Amino acid sequence: MIKIKLELEKVFLVIFLVILFFIGPGVLLDYKIKHDFPYGYMASDTFQHQVRAEAIKDAGNFRYEAPYISKGLENAVGIYPPLIYHIAVIYSYLAGIETYDSIYFLVFFFAVISSLAMYFIIRDFNRNVALMSLPLGILIFSYPLLIGITWGNWPSLLAQFFLIQFAFSLMKIDLKNSYFLIAIIFSAMILSHTSEAIFALIFVLLFLMIKLISRSLGKRELYVILIGLFISLILSSYYIIIFMNTWLKAQPYHLYQVPIWLGGPSFYILDFGWLLILITAGILFSIQRFRNMHISFILAFAMLLGGFLNYAGFGLRAFQIRFFWPIYLSVFFGAGIYMLLKFIVKKWNMVYTIPLFIVFTVLLTGLIKIPSIPHYNRATSEGLMDPYHWAALTWISKNTEDNSKIYFFYGDIYGQNALLRNSKRSHHLVDQDDFVKSLQERKIKKYYMSNLPGDDGGSIWMRSGIFAFKEIPPTKPSEYFFGSQDICKFDYIVFDKVSRQQVLAQYNLLIASELLKKDYVTKVFENEVVIILKNKNIGGDCIEERSF
Amino acid sequence: MKKEVSDLLKKELQYIGLLFLLALAIFKVVFFKEDFIVLLRSVLSLFWLFVLPSYFILLYWRENLEFIERFVIGIAVSAGIIGMSSYYLGLIGLNIKYHIFLLPLALILIGMSIIKKDIKF
Numbered sequence: 001m002i003k004i005k006l007e008l009e010k011v012f013l014v015i016f017l018v019i020l021f022f023i024g025p026g027v028l029l030d031y032k033i034k035h036d037f038p039y040g041y042m043a044s045d046t047f048q049h050q051v052r053a054e055a056i057k058d059a060g061n062f063r064y065e066a067p068y069i070s071k072g073l074e075n076a077v078g079i080y081p082p083l084i085y086h087i088a089v090i091y092s093y094l095a096g097i098e099t100y101d102s103i104y105f106l107v108f109f110f111a112v113i114s115s116l117a118m119y120f121i122i123r124d125f126n127r128n129v130a131l132m133s134l135p136l137g138i139l140i141f142s143y144p145l146l147i148g149i150t151w152g153n154w155p156s157l158l159a160q161f162f163l164i165q166f167a168f169s170l171m172k173i174d175l176k177n178s179y180f181l182i183a184i185i186f187s188a189m190i191l192s193h194t195s196e197a198i199f200a201l202i203f204v205l206l207f208l209m210i211k212l213i214s215r216s217l218g219k220r221e222l223y224v225i226l227i228g229l230f231i232s233l234i235l236s237s238y239y240i241i242i243f244m245n246t247w248l249k250a251q252p253y254h255l256y257q258v259p260i261w262l263g264g265p266s267f268y269i270l271d272f273g274w275l276l277i278l279i280t281a282g283i284l285f286s287i288q289r290f291r292n293m294h295i296s297f298i299l300a301f302a303m304l305l306g307g308f309l310n311y312a313g314f315g316l317r318a319f320q321i322r323f324f325w326p327i328y329l330s331v332f333f334g335a336g337i338y339m340l341l342k343f344i345v346k347k348w349n350m351v352y353t354i355p356l357f358i359v360f361t362v363l364l365t366g367l368i369k370i371p372s373i374p375h376y377n378r379a380t381s382e383g384l385m386d387p388y389h390w391a392a393l394t395w396i397s398k399n400t401e402d403n404s405k406i407y408f409f410y411g412d413i414y415g416q417n418a419l420l421r422n423s424k425r426s427h428h429l430v431d432q433d434d435f436v437k438s439l440q441e442r443k444i445k446k447y448y449m450s451n452l453p454g455d456d457g458g459s460i461w462m463r464s465g466i467f468a469f470k471e472i473p474p475t476k477p478s479e480y481f482f483g484s485q486d487i488c489k490f491d492y493i494v495f496d497k498v499s500r501q502q503v504l505a506q507y508n509l510l511i512a513s514e515l516l517k518k519d520y521v522t523k524v525f526e527n528e529v530v531i532i533l534k535n536k537n538i539g540g541d542c543i544e545e546r547s548f
Numbered sequence: 549m550k551k552e553v554s555d556l557l558k559k560e561l562q563y564i565g566l567l568f569l570l571a572l573a574i575f576k577v578v579f580f581k582e583d584f585i586v587l588l589r590s591v592l593s594l595f596w597l598f599v600l601p602s603y604f605i606l607l608y609w610r611e612n613l614e615f616i617e618r619f620v621i622g623i624a625v626s627a628g629i630i631g632m633s634s635y636y637l638g639l640i641g642l643n644i645k646y647h648i649f650l651l652p653l654a655l656i657l658i659g660m661s662i663i664k665k666d667i668k669f
Binding site: 191 | 570574575577578579580581582583586587589590592593594596608609612613616617620621623624625629630631632634635636638639641643644645647648651
């Protein structure tokens with residue numbers, strides 16, 4: 001009988017994994033791993049991470065940020081938590097796929113494994129509750145939570161994978177030398193997305209507090225946690241020095257409330273709809289067993305709290321925690337079902353668990369839709385990139401001199417400007433307002449207001465000593481980053497031939513044709529969407545200013 | 549003791565083989581538009597990077613953790629150690645392209661050396 005139970009568990013676990021992989025990476029990546037261009041990339045941040053991984057692959061390390069990422073500035077320290085990029089590059093080499101495919105695939109992979117890891121944590125409490133908890137995880141691939149993946153919150157999601165595994169390591173704290181697991185996983189969290197380490201510390205505090213109140217906190221447990229955290233600080237100290245001298249200065253903590261995340265659609269607790277009844281039941285059930293609270297519930301409480309810390313200064317970071325709420329809170333969900341039905345069914349076994357697992361899987365995958373029960377919503381799109389722009393960007397990266405300067409005129413997708421970094425060259429982008437104004441005034445100009453796109457989320461820093469970092473942008477005139485640019489000073493000028501507002505593309509083509517009147521300006525690349533011109537007389541009068 | 553560990557190793561490496569086939573089958577279903585060679589190489593890479601290194605490292609806790617538990621937490625242990633080591637080795641000057649075989653292999657050897665005294669070859 002026991003063997004049958006175990007087999008059933010494994011069978012349904014495999015079925016669930018197939019479902020998660022299918023509705024997650026399967027649907028979003030068009031049932032392929034390898035693509036001809038970054039596929040399913042929906043926002044600038046996705047390209048930000050993809051390009052950084054590519055730059056690390058080119059450089060062989062992450063000592064410096066590539067100049068085309070750091071606004072043309074050389075020797076800018078690589079300040080982003082490096083772990084996701086390194087494993088993506090290694091996986092890219094091994095699997096023989098491009099970094100844009102490897103990094104995206106790994107984000108999905110770790111999201112699915114997070115659900116599996118949470119299952120095994122809950123299973124330590126109760127196998128039936130664990131199995132009934134699983135279906136809630138389907139919602140991580142449902143809009144709006146899905147934007148955590150499609151909009152590029154990848155380092156945070158990887159760090160949350162480690163956070164769940166960190167809970168697993170705490171659950172096994174009684175193992176001999178268990179501080180090793182704690183140290184490795186906590187360090188990995190710091191090097192994936194440092195803010196999650198703060199949430200992990202909140203979880204540890206809650207864990208210790210509950211142990212203390214229930215008088216079950218032993219000296220050994222405290223010792224193991226402290227040793228583990230201490231070793232992890234040593235292991236990640238090189239990066240922590242960078243983090244504290246760059247990110248913490250550029251984005252210091254402020255106690256302010258951000259009830260709505262302006263960066264995109266957010267997930268709110270009420271979005272669980274009717275499922276909230278079961279989740280609440282699970283919460284009540286766990287509170288009732290406060291003194292013997294299992295670690296899966298402590299993690300769920302900590303992350304429930306963490307997801308609300310947008311009201312206490314954590315802003316975006318708190319909203320990022322919510323991307324995995326369906327995984328963290330799944331234990332409340334499973335326990336809620338279990339507790340409510342226990343009033344009716346006294347002797348519980350798998351015969352009750354399996355049908356409930358199937359029912360909730362059917363409901364949450366949306367095979368049967370019930371109002372006010374959230375469910376998976378199929379989102380398919382090839383994303384922002386297309387084969388034509390990709391061909392143009394890769395042409396620039398492979399066929400132009402390393403120090404070439406590129407100027408991008410208007411393109412519908414260029415607002416998500418991190419994708420332009422795939423040119424692997426220092427580049428400027430025309431200011432859309434000035435471009436439209438010039439068109440309205442029917443002028444062809446030599447000087448256009450222009451942006452210098454690049455990544456300055458944590459500002460741009462140079463390092464002159466172990467603890468000495470200098471912020472570069474304040475030392476540059478503001479015109480360096482945004483101002484009037486002479487388009488004749490650029491080696492290559494890129495024009496889009498098509499647009500959702502075709503008049504903008506026509507204006508592009510008019511400027512291009514004006515440039516081509518000079519014999520030192522030649523067309524070096526063209527496809528159905530993009531033209532690239534090369535200017536062989538840098539600083540000359542490459543265009544006649546006139547009205548049309 | 550030595551025989552027990554050797555038997556365990558044989559048995560669990562078979563489990564890993566079965567899990568590999570299962571993962572390949574799942575990938576074949578999910579990524580049905582993909583070439584088989586790409587799928588095979590992707591799954592092999594996942595196992596080489598995230599399964600095998602931690603399997604040998606976590607053998608240390610073989611008596612306290614079930615195989616499947618070691619498998620799941622092992623993915624985090626491998627990803628963590630390989631990601632961190634790769635970052636630092638890159639900073640020291642060893643190009644990342646050399647890490648792809650070096651790091652997993654080093655972890656496997658470290659893991660085997662930890663349990664060496666318990667293995668009968």
